[in-house]
Amino acid sequence: MAERVLACAPCHGAQGEGTRDPYFPRLAGKPSGYLYNQLIAFRNGRRRYPPMNYLLAFLPPEYLKEMADYFASLNPPLPPPSVPAVAEDALNAGRTLVTQGDATRSIPACTSCHGPNLTGMEPGIPGLLGLRPNYISAQLGAWRYGTRTALSPDCMQVVAGHLTEADVTAIAAWLSSRPAPAERRSVPQGTYALPFACGSQPQ
Amino acid sequence: MTGLRHLALRVAGVIAATLLAGVAGAQTNGAPKPDAAILAKGEYLARAGDCIACHTAPEGRTFAGGRPMPTPFGTLFTSNITPDPETGIGRWTADQFYQMMHTGRSPDGGLLYPAMPFGSYTKVTRADSDAIYAFLMSVPAIRQPNRPHDLKFPYNNRQLILGWRTLFFREGEFKPDPSQSAEWNRGAYLVEGLGHCGMCHTPINALGGNTESQAFQGGLIPMQNWYAPSLTSNREAGVGDWTIEEISDLLRTGVSKRGAVYGPMAEVTYNSLQYLTAEDTRAMAVYLKSLGQETPPPAVSSVPGSESSLLLSLGKTVYDQHCAACHGAQGQGKPPHYPPLADNQSIQMSSAVNAIRMVLNGGYPPGTAGNPRPYGMPPFAQTLSDNEVAAVVTYIRTSWGNRGAAVAAAEANQLRSAPLD
Numbered sequence: 001m002a003e004r005v006l007a008c009a010p011c012h013g014a015q016g017e018g019t020r021d022p023y024f025p026r027l028a029g030k031p032s033g034y035l036y037n038q039l040i041a042f043r044n045g046r047r048r049y050p051p052m053n054y055l056l057a058f059l060p061p062e063y064l065k066e067m068a069d070y071f072a073s074l075n076p077p078l079p080p081p082s083v084p085a086v087a088e089d090a091l092n093a094g095r096t097l098v099t100q101g102d103a104t105r106s107i108p109a110c111t112s113c114h115g116p117n118l119t120g121m122e123p124g125i126p127g128l129l130g131l132r133p134n135y136i137s138a139q140l141g142a143w144r145y146g147t148r149t150a151l152s153p154d155c156m157q158v159v160a161g162h163l164t165e166a167d168v169t170a171i172a173a174w175l176s177s178r179p180a181p182a183e184r185r186s187v188p189q190g191t192y193a194l195p196f197a198c199g200s201q202p203q
Numbered sequence: 204m205t206g207l208r209h210l211a212l213r214v215a216g217v218i219a220a221t222l223l224a225g226v227a228g229a230q231t232n233g234a235p236k237p238d239a240a241i242l243a244k245g246e247y248l249a250r251a252g253d254c255i256a257c258h259t260a261p262e263g264r265t266f267a268g269g270r271p272m273p274t275p276f277g278t279l280f281t282s283n284i285t286p287d288p289e290t291g292i293g294r295w296t297a298d299q300f301y302q303m304m305h306t307g308r309s310p311d312g313g314l315l316y317p318a319m320p321f322g323s324y325t326k327v328t329r330a331d332s333d334a335i336y337a338f339l340m341s342v343p344a345i346r347q348p349n350r351p352h353d354l355k356f357p358y359n360n361r362q363l364i365l366g367w368r369t370l371f372f373r374e375g376e377f378k379p380d381p382s383q384s385a386e387w388n389r390g391a392y393l394v395e396g397l398g399h400c401g402m403c404h405t406p407i408n409a410l411g412g413n414t415e416s417q418a419f420q421g422g423l424i425p426m427q428n429w430y431a432p433s434l435t436s437n438r439e440a441g442v443g444d445w446t447i448e449e450i451s452d453l454l455r456t457g458v459s460k461r462g463a464v465y466g467p468m469a470e471v472t473y474n475s476l477q478y479l480t481a482e483d484t485r486a487m488a489v490y491l492k493s494l495g496q497e498t499p500p501p502a503v504s505s506v507p508g509s510e511s512s513l514l515l516s517l518g519k520t521v522y523d524q525h526c527a528a529c530h531g532a533q534g535q536g537k538p539p540h541y542p543p544l545a546d547n548q549s550i551q552m553s554s555a556v557n558a559i560r561m562v563l564n565g566g567y568p569p570g571t572a573g574n575p576r577p578y579g580m581p582p583f584a585q586t587l588s589d590n591e592v593a594a595v596v597t598y599i600r601t602s603w604g605n606r607g608a609a610v611a612a613a614e615a616n617q618l619r620s621a622p623l624d
Contacts, residue, residue, distance in 0.1 A: 003578065004576060004577075004578050004579070005579070006529075006578070006579065006581055007565050007566075007567065007579030007580060007581045007582070008581075009581060010581045010582060010583065010585055010586055011582075011585060021585065044261055044262045045261040045262065045624075046261075046262060050622075050623035050624060051564065051582060051584070051623060053623065053624055054564060054566070054623035054624065055565065055566065055567060055579065055582070056567075057469070057470070057624075058469045058470060058472075058473035058567065058568075058569035058570060059567055059569075059570045059577070060570040060575060062575070063570050063575060063576050063577075066576070
């Protein structure tokens with residue numbers, strides 16, 4: 001399989017570990033269902049990034065599932081945490097939003113869906129570690145503006161809609177500064193209950 | 204799967220027929236219900252004509268139209284060809300459908316824009332047109348109004364199509380050539396008719412027309428910036444010296460011992476050709492092989508000699524580092540999954556557009572029944588500079604007996620912004 005997905009390597013790394021370019025995300029160890037949903041979304045043009053849309057346009061779903069399973073099965077080490085480029089209070093605000101949310105603004109804690117260790121849950125919820133701040137803020141921004149969407153109910157769109165730009169910067173800075181946890185893999189489906197329905201996660 | 208699918212089609216057909224009977228009254232009342240064999244034939248022919256590719260929008264309902272078609276004259280939106288009576292073709296009769304295929308006029312007499320390949324479909328027989336009609340009438344009706352075209356002045360004036368038709372449209376069903384075999388004629392019928400291969404593989408002039416005298420001579424596809432190689436020149440995609448099996452494999456599975464399909468051709472194999480029978484792709488191969496002709500000598504490089512030799516040494520370095528592992532130190536490839544680059548016509552064509560784009564964008568051949576898990580080429584746009592791209596493409600085009608011309612860094616740079624969809 002490694003040879004069949006060589007086309008992914010220049011941007012995502014041979015092991016799906018990511019590359020120096022901060023906008024190309026790590027794929028390794030993310031839940032297969034999440035990766036598959038993204039591959040289908042790129043293939044169908046729902047998620048827009050022309051080089052990805054082009055590569056996947058004529059690949060059958062069964063094959064994309066195989067690719068998703070393959071990258072989900074890899075477990076290369078996480079990169080060293082980013083050195084935060086924001087002030088101490090922004091970093092603290094980021095930590096609060098990620099671990100506790102802000103009930104007064106209807107913002108749930110990231111950990112309530114992405115897991116106490118932020119490693120995600122099978123099959124559809126991705127881990128949030130090992131990503132660079134630019135990538136995280138670009139994706140949250142895309143959700144806020146509706147250019148990235150997921151299967152309905154699109155909980156991420158609702159959540160991101162409550163975030164300000166300062167929130168996004170703070171969250172991206174704190175998440176990317178986290179060290180690797182002892183167990184990098186996503187937890188099995190049903191390990192914890194989600195606070196609300198999510199179109200990407202069968203419940 | 205086919206059993207269930209056909210059952211679903213039959214049921215949908217009954218529903219559509221009932222709807223039609225209610226709306227269109229006398230037109231369909233009492234018309235005999237098409238039998239399963241006709242529907243299956245119609246479905247097959249609709250595949251051969253690749254109706255689905257244009258008449259289905261991304262993530263849209265099948266055959267409900269709405270796919271944007273960018274052209275140099277503005278954007279066209281494809282039409283709903285489901286049997287919905289209000290927004291689709293549910294009120295059309297088989298006569299009107301044939302009329303549209305054959306003459307490029309809709310039932311109200313309106314002229315179709317030639318993005319609809321009626322210049323090719325005019326060759327389709329009445330019986331085949333009727334089968335496609337019966338099949339389309341049997342698919343689920345989708346209520347989805349057609350989106351108005353967005354054409355620039357003066358192209359938004361449909362009367363201009365009259366002029367285009369006078370210049371470029373020749374009406375008439377396919378006439379078999381009695382001096383050729385039945386297989387050759389079947390291939391010619393599919394290539395020139397439903398396959399509408401000439402839409403891309405015949406040069407398109409500034410008026411957006413194909414000229415018959417230049418049939419299948421190749422050309423740059425407007426808006427897409429892919430070069431559709433000549434099917435007549437053995438130096439391009441002319442397959443005069445390929446075996447029938449190699450041609451048929453390429454069409455039907457997307458890969459062959461001689462090369463793989465890529466760019467817009469991947470879509471054709473994915474949506475259409477992989478569904479054809481081996482007999483039909485073989486017939487197309489027989490016809491295509493007969494088109495291959497001896498051709499003029501190769502193009503001469505526009506890059507000065509001294510610059511060329513620098514390009515070549517850089518090119519070899521890049522090749523050995525990034526390409527040789529799959530395509531072989533001598534460009535021999537590992538067919539069918541890693542195409543050979545030595546003696547590969549699509550590398551040596553006078554237009555270097557496709558070779559440059561493959562290096563920049565990479566690509567997967569289509570996943571087909573015959574090749575469901577294709578190997579892919581990595582994109583190098585992020586890793587290689589314009590100079591390196593030009594160097595490696597020049598090296599590939601001039602090594603191992605290849606006789607293509609050198610390319611300049613500016614050409615690579617230009618193609619970085621070529622559209623990917």
